[in-house]
Amino acid sequence: DAGVIQSPRHEVTEMGQEVTLRCKPISGHNSLFWYRQTMMRGLELLIYFNNNVPIDDSGMPEDRFSAKMPNASFSTLKIQPSEPRDSAVYFCASSSDRGRVNYGYTFGSGTRLTVV
Amino acid sequence: AQSVAQPEDQVNVAEGNPLTVKCTYSVSGNPYLFWYVQYPNRGLQFLLKYITGDNLVKGSYGFEAEFNKSQTSFHLKKPSALVSDSALYFCAVNKGTGFQKLVFGTGTRLLVSP
Numbered sequence: 001d002a003g004v005i006q007s008p009r010h011e012v013t014e015m016g017q018e019v020t021l022r023c024k025p026i027s028g029h030n031s032l033f034w035y036r037q038t039m040m041r042g043l044e045l046l047i048y049f050n051n052n053v054p055i056d057d058s059g060m061p062e063d064r065f066s067a068k069m070p071n072a073s074f075s076t077l078k079i080q081p082s083e084p085r086d087s088a089v090y091f092c093a094s095s096s097d098r099g100r101v102n103y104g105y106t107f108g109s110g111t112r113l114t115v116v
Numbered sequence: 117a118q119s120v121a122q123p124e125d126q127v128n129v130a131e132g133n134p135l136t137v138k139c140t141y142s143v144s145g146n147p148y149l150f151w152y153v154q155y156p157n158r159g160l161q162f163l164l165k166y167i168t169g170d171n172l173v174k175g176s177y178g179f180e181a182e183f184n185k186s187q188t189s190f191h192l193k194k195p196s197a198l199v200s201d202s203a204l205y206f207c208a209v210n211k212g213t214g215f216q217k218l219v220f221g222t223g224t225r226l227l228v229s230p
Contacts, residue, residue: 004159033217042220042222042223043160043206043220043222043223045217045220048217055217056217091159091160093159093160104148104150104162104165104208104210104218105160105162105218106162107152107159107160107161108159109158109159110158110159112157
């Protein structure tokens with residue numbers, strides 16, 4: 001299994017530009033999570049999906065952030081317009097709760113976003 | 117609401133000495149508990165989990181953790197630390213019944229000196 005795949009690994013963009021981060025979860029996993037990690041705030045859950053449906057987006061910082069999961073094998077996190085304070089490492093994770101037991105997450109390697 | 121606390125921002129230990137990284141949790145019902153490790157410029161990697169059964173759980177890289185229900189703790193331990201164990205460690209909890217998101221602690225940086 002290739003694990004959770006995120007792209008790009010690094011993204012540098014100018015303030016005001018649109019940024020799209022991509023995630024391919026592990027095949028067969030039915031839950032997907034987007035996290036943001038910064039030195040100041042640690043690991044923050046932005047949004048998570050279960051069976052492609054957004055369950056909790058209370059962690060999305062503001063309307064500039066949006067996430068979609070059009071099918072079980074792909075998700076995007078979009079920031080429009082981007083701001084320097086959005087600079088962080090963004091992680092995607094997936095898990096399976098089939099059988100009503102959650103055995104934890106598998107994380108991707110992250111996307112390091114720098115907004116200048 | 118469920119939560120975890122990692123009271124130490126950093127733990128320093130000499131190579132070869134035992135190490136402990138502390139975690140306490142708060143959750144209604146029976147918890148599912150996890151430890152993850154993050155190496156520089158990498159994603160979080162699963163170390164071990166407690167679901168049910170034996171309170172002492174053994175995981176990857178020689179790590180183990182002990183579930184203590186009366187103290188609501190799940191401390192991570194290793195008998196003999198290696199320099200390569202230096203990383204950021206996260207404790208996490210899940211209610212375990214039905215689907216629930218994992219709640220992560222703030223992380224503890226472990227530094228193992230040669």
